[in-house]
Amino acid sequence: MIVDNQHRISRLKKLFYIGAALFAVSSLLFFLWRKDAFGFIAAGVLLVWFLAWQTIDFQYIRFELTEERLILRFYSLVKFGRKEYQTIEFPVQNLSDYRLEKSVFGLVHDLILEMRTSRGIAEYPPVSLAALNKEERRQIEHQLRDRLISKPDNPTTWTT
Secondary structure, X not given: OEEEOHHHHHXXXXXXXXXXXXXXXXXXXXXHOOOHHHHHHHHHHHHHHHHHHHHHOOEEEEEEEOOOEEEEEEEEOOOOOOXXXXXXXXXXXXXXXXXXXXXXXXXXXXXXXXXXXXXEEEEOOOEEOOOOOHHHHHHHHHHHXXXXXXXXXXXXXXXX
């Protein structure tokens, strides 16, 4: 099953740039009209706008879980500089565990994947799921939980 938030990310990207342009133009206009206080307020709101989007860290996510492989492609929507597309890909049998953590006052959900390696358990850096809706986050969690439960070497499937 594939979870992809491409359409939502394009809407969020438009919202970000429209908001940034609106605050920047209004700040410029206030300075041109000699209303410096309002210009500084609009510039401050623009700065807060950028910082809020950086903190929330909306990311494009393409999550694919097949019988053999787990593939997670992502990039940050608001990034200063060049966009960095990243991919996490490994055989499903190496999946050790996963965690869903909340941050930024419970508004941002992060996915942390753990996999078995020859040196022990490796933990990937968190991937922000903020740009996914509740149903898409539930689908990802359901797929990962089912995959871990169905593994023959998983102690949670043992019965006594």
